[in-house]
Amino acid sequence: MNTTSSSESHRYLLKIERKIVDKLGLKLYDKVSAVVAELIANAYDADADYVLVNAPLGRALAVKNGDSVDDKGYVIEVLDDGHGMTPEEANSFYLRVGRDRREDPKQGDSSRDKKRPVMGRKGIGKLAPFGVCKTIEVRSAGGPKTDKGYLVTHFELDYDKIISETSEDKSDYDYHPLPLADDGKFDKSHGTLIRLKNFLPRKVPDKETFTRQLAYRFLPLPDFVIEVEDTKKDNPEPAFKIEPRDIPLQDGTKLVVDSIPVVTDEGKKLKINGWLGMSKESHKNVEFAGVRIYARGKIAAITRDFDSPAGFTGEFVARSYLVGELMADWLDESEDLIQTHRQDILWSTELGQALSKWGQERMKEVAKRGKEPRRQLVRNLFLEKSDLNRIAKERFEDPELEAAATELGEQIGAFASEDELNDEEYVAGLREIILTVAPHKLLVDTFRRIEQMAVDGKVNLAELVKLFSTSKIAQLASYGQVVDEKLKAIDLLEKLIREDGTPENDFQHILENAPWLIDPQWIPISSNQALTTFRSAFVAWYKKDKNVELLTTTDIEMGNKRPDFILLNLAGKLIVVEIKPPKHTFKDEDYERLQNYYDALGNFMTMNPKFKEDFPNGIQIILVCDSQSLSSTESKALDLLKGKGELDIHSWETLLRGTKLAHQAFLEARAGANP
Numbered sequence: 162m163n164t165t166s167s168s169e170s171h172r173y174l175l176k177i178e179r180k181i182v183d184k185l186g187l188k189l190y191d192k193v194s195a196v197v198a199e200l201i202a203n204a205y206d207a208d209a210d211y212v213l214v215n216a217p218l219g220r221a222l223a224v225k226n227g228d229s230v231d232d233k234g235y236v237i238e239v240l241d242d243g244h245g246m247t248p249e250e251a252n253s254f255y256l257r258v259g260r261d262r263r264e265d266p267k268q269g270d271s272s273r274d275k276k277r278p279v280m281g282r283k284g285i286g287k288l289a290p291f292g293v294c295k296t297i298e299v300r301s302a303g304g305p306k307t308d309k310g311y312l313v314t315h316f317e318l319d320y321d322k323i324i325s326e327t328s329e330d331k332s333d334y335d336y337h338p339l340p341l342a343d344d345g346k347f348d349k350s351h352g353t354l355i356r357l358k359n360f361l362p363r364k365v366p367d368k369e370t371f372t373r374q375l376a377y378r379f380l381p382l383p384d385f386v387i388e389v390e391d392t393k394k395d396n397p398e399p400a401f402k403i404e405p406r407d408i409p410l411q412d413g414t415k416l417v418v419d420s421i422p423v424v425t426d427e428g429k430k431l432k433i434n435g436w437l438g439m440s441k442e443s444h445k446n447v448e449f450a451g452v453r454i455y456a457r458g459k460i461a462a463i464t465r466d467f468d469s470p471a472g473f474t475g476e477f478v479a480r481s482y483l484v485g486e487l488m489a490d491w492l493d494e495s496e497d498l499i500q501t502h503r504q505d506i507l508w509s510t511e512l513g514q515a516l517s518k519w520g521q522e523r524m525k526e527v528a529k530r531g532k533e534p535r536r537q538l539v540r541n542l543f544l545e546k547s548d549l550n551r552i553a554k555e556r557f558e559d560p561e562l563e564a565a566a567t568e569l570g571e572q573i574g575a576f577a578s579e580d581e582l583n584d585e586e587y588v589a590g591l592r593e594i595i596l597t598v599a600p601h602k603l604l605v606d607t608f609r610r611i612e613q614m615a616v617d618g619k620v621n622l623a624e625l626v627k628l629f630s631t632s633k634i635a636q637l638a639s640y641g642q643v644v645d646e647k648l649k650a651i652d653l654l655e656k657l658i659r660e661d662g663t664p665e666n667d668f669q670h671i672l673e674n675a676p677w678l679i680d681p682q683w684i685p686i687s688s689n690q691a692l693t694t695f696r697s698a699f700v701a702w703y704k705k706d707k708n709v710e711l712l713t714t715t716d717i718e719m720g721n722k723r724p725d726f727i728l729l730n731l732a733g734k735l736i737v738v739e740i741k742p743p744k745h746t747f748k749d750e751d752y753e754r755l756q757n758y759y760d761a762l763g764n765f766m767t768m769n770p771k772f773k774e775d776f777p778n779g780i781q782i783i784l785v786c787d788s789q790s791l792s793s794t795e796s797k798a799l800d801l802l803k804g805k806g807e808l809d810i811h812s813w814e815t816l817l818r819g820t821k822l823a824h825q826a827f828l829e830a831r832a833g834a835n836p
Contacts, residue, residue, distance in 0.1 A: 190292030193222075193237070193365050194374035199289035200239040200355050201379070201387060202459055206279040207243030207353065208272045211386050213400060214239050214375075217393035219367040222293070222360035230362055235392075237294075237357040237365070244273055245303025245351040248344070251314045255287060255299070256338070275384070278490065280459045290355070293363045295320040298341065298356040302348035309347035316340050372403060377448040378460045380488065381405050408449055408484050411534040414439040416527050418487070423519040425511060433516075437485035437523050439531035441538070443579075444481060452485035452520070454506065456493035461506055467520025468508040478535060479524055481579075489516070536575040539582070543574030546582050547592040556596060565606070566599035650675045651820055658743050658813045665742050666723040670715040672738055672785075673727045679738070679783055679816065681823035691775040692730035698772070699765050707761075726758060734778035737762065741786040743813045752795045755782065759807075782808045785816060 190196050197214055204212045215238040223232045246255060254268065272279055290297045297318040302311035316338040323336050366374060368391065375387065390400040415438040422430040437452060444450035451465035465480045491512065492498045498507045507513050544550065544567075553566035573595055581587040654671055657663045672678060700711050712724045729736035739755050741747050762780055766773055782802065791799060802808035811819075 190289040191363070192374070193293055193363055194371055194378075196289045196293050196357075197237070197239060198375060198378040198459075199286040201375075202280040203286060204239065204241035204243050204353065205277065205382065205385055205458075206272055206281050207241065207245070208274045208277065209241035209243035209352070210384055212239065212241045212388070214387070214389045215392045216365050216371070216389065218365055218371055218389075218391040218398075220393050221362075221364045223362050225362050230360075232360055235360070235365075239355045240352065242350070242352040245301040245311060245353050246314055247304035247312050248314045250303065251299070251301070251316070258285060258288065278457045280457050290357050291320050292361075294357040294360045296357070296359040298358065299338075299353070300341070300343060300356070301353040302351050303353075306351075307347065310349045311347060311351045313343045313346045313348050315342065315344035315346075368398075368401075372401075373406065373446055373448050375403050376406050377453060379403075380455050380458045380486075382458050406449065408438075409441040410438040410484070411441050411482075411531055411538065413534060414527055414531040416523060416530065418523060421519075421523070423489070423512075423515050425515045431489070431491050431512070431515070433487055433489045433519075435485060435487035437483065437487075437527050439478075439482040439527060439535065440484045444484075449484060451480075451483060452487060454487045454489060454492070456488075456490050456499060461489075461492050461499045464505075464520070467524060468513075468517040469521055469524075478528060478531070482531065482535065483524060483527065492516075539577055539579050540571050540575040542579070542582055543577045543588070543591070544570055546588045547574075549574075549592055549595065552592065553596060553599070557599075562599060562603055565603040566596055569599050569602055570595050647675075647677070647824060650678060651817075651824065654678055654820070655817055658817060661744075663742060664723070665740060666715060668740050668742060668785075669724050669727050669738070672740070673715050673729065676729050676731060676736070678820050679785075679811065681820065692728060692735075695730075695735070695772055695775060696728055698769070699762065702765055702769075703761060726755070730776070732778065733776055735762070735776040735780045737780065737782045739782060739784050743787055745787065747784065747786040747789045747791070749790075749792050749795045752791060752799060755784070756798065759802075780807065784808060784810045785813060786810070787812050787814075 190199065193216070197216070201212050201214070215236075217235045217237075220235060221233060222235050222237075223230050225231075254265075270279055271277065299314065299316055299318070301314045303314070304312045318338050365371060372389065375389070379387070387403040388400040389403060391398040415436055417436045419434050421433070423433050424430055448463075451463050452467075453460060454462040454464065465483060469479075492506055498510055498512055506516070508517050547570065549570040550563070550567055553563045553570075557563055557566070570592075573591065577591060578587070650671065654675075657667055657671065696713055700713060704710050712722055713726060713728045715724055715727065727738045729738060737755075737759065739751075739758075741751065759780070759782060766776075766780070789796075789799075799808065803810070
């Protein structure tokens with residue numbers, strides 16, 4: 162049997178610091194619109210038909226000045242025509258922080274007269290104003306109507322006094338609000354005024370933003386009107402009504418969910434109403450970004466993914482376009498599943514998990530509906546941003562080529578990265594790819610149509626002539642692009658030769674990517690996979706055999722190291738390109754190094770005969786240099802390689818001259834087109 166004395170049974174004591182007010186006010190409600198929304202919800206619960214918010218829109222309420230705060234002298238007022246409260250009701254209900262009104266038999270979960278499902282529950286909304294100000298004035302007229310009218314309650318809550326007046330004496334934990342002038346008087350009408358003063362450094366948003374921030378917090382409520390009056394001193398405006406906002410949706414994407422309940426693991430079906438869809442434009446305003454979930458007419462959460470883990474398929478589209486409006490009162494009935502700041506729900510609970518699963522399934526349905534409309538949207542946006550039609554017309558001057566470019570642009574544009582379409586460089590790059598490929602596409606499409614005519618056995622001579630004409634145009638356009646790229650490469654080579662101090666690596670890069678500069682007949686038509694495989698194997702073998710790491714391509718970066726030489730695969734021949742920059746001399750040490758590389762390549766081929774199948778025409782060295790200074794021995798060795806056809810030497814000027822002669826007709830045509 163427990164024989165603990167009564168004094169010992171109270172040896173422990175829980176004390177609640179008044180600074181909890183700071184946690185429930187300042188830390189949860191730092192936006193003016195959020196504070197005002199809590200006061201509006203209280204008015205709704207008090208059976209008000211009408212609420213008027215007076216606020217200086219677009220104005221700073223206070224600003225920081227060093228360590229102090231300069232208040233600008235504004236006030237924010239929220240007035241309603243609800244049933245109000247008497248001093249006794251204020252003490253019993255309003256001034257009791259954290260009291261769940263729905264469990265109080267004197268109030269319950271319905272409003273006094275209209276029997277509305279009340280929004281309030283946690284009993285802390287009254288502290289919300291302390292998130293933006295330090296003084297709350299409450300003036301309320303309520304109770305039974307008397308000959309004098311309705312009894313007035315009038316007092317003031319002071320933040321600084323609430324959190325500072327504490328001591329070990331329990332009685333000092335009680336805070337006594339200051340009665341004001343109208344306390345105990347009578348008013349001819351019932352209702353409540355909440356006046357906020359002595360502000361923290363906060364700003365009231367402009368009209369558009371403030372209206373939007375209030376509109377999303379409430380569903381349209383019957384017999385309840387919210388108006389706002391701009392009270393800034395220099396430019397007051399008449400009151401305006403807070404109306405619901407419509408979000409333009411992509412056609413065919415709206416999914417009404419009234420007949421699709423949320424089902425728990427136990428099979429319980431929970432009613433949910435509303436809709437989901439894809440907005441026409443990506444979210445511009447955070448208030449309407451995603452799906453708004455309401456309980457008892459008030460916002461409970463906004464979600465863009467129903468608590469899906471990051472990286473799910475279609476994440477970008479969902480986070481950018483998914484919108485909706487859902488009503489689920491069960492989130493705030495037997496269980497309170499709404500987080501204190503009313504910006505999210507408790508997803509980890511049983512009902513939260515059921516809603517998450519339900520929402521993720523609905524997201525897939527909406528995404529499926531929105532796939533083609535979104536592609537059309539992205540396609541049109543790309544065509545607009547790229548100006549593809551106009552540029553194709555200027556470049557090709559042929560209707561069929563223009564049409565091919567447009568068709569290709571529509572196909573590729575539909576799959577463009579939408580978040581990159583505001584990047585001019587991205588759009589220009591994608592457009593250039595389309596214009597480059599368009600002639601090839603037209604050529605392939607034309608040959609397919611000719612082939613189909615042969616298969617069908619219905620050859621129309623006039624149409625066939627037209628198709629051959631089209632194929633000729635496409636071939637010329639394709640060839641014209643190749644020529645244009647070649648002329649650009651010739652210009653670049655000439656520029657590099659003429660400039661002093663051009664790094665050797667720049668010459669290696671251009672020759673590796675345009676080997677026809679060395680010999681116009683060198684046009685690689687076979688896959689370079691054989692070269693890639695050979696290069697990798699040879700470099701690994703050389704490092705193991707010589708303990709030296711080679712670099713044989715400009716496509717791989719190794720710090721500041723330039724390639725030792727470059728390798729090309731042309732017509733079954735392995736080409737070793739060794740260069741000295743213009744005006745530099747090829748000397749003995751250069752030859753010895755080149756001979757060592759050449760011998761190593763031969764040894765590797767001998768030891769790995771399979772690679773000879775990839776290069777049946779052997780190995781050839783191309784040396785590009787302007788002058789030589791070799792000893793007699795090295796000079797004879799060089800001549801021996803030349804005599805065997807294993808070495809070919811070019812100077813930079815003769816290389817450039819040969820390339821220009823091979824492309825003379827095109828260079829002359831360009832000169833004639835650009836006098």
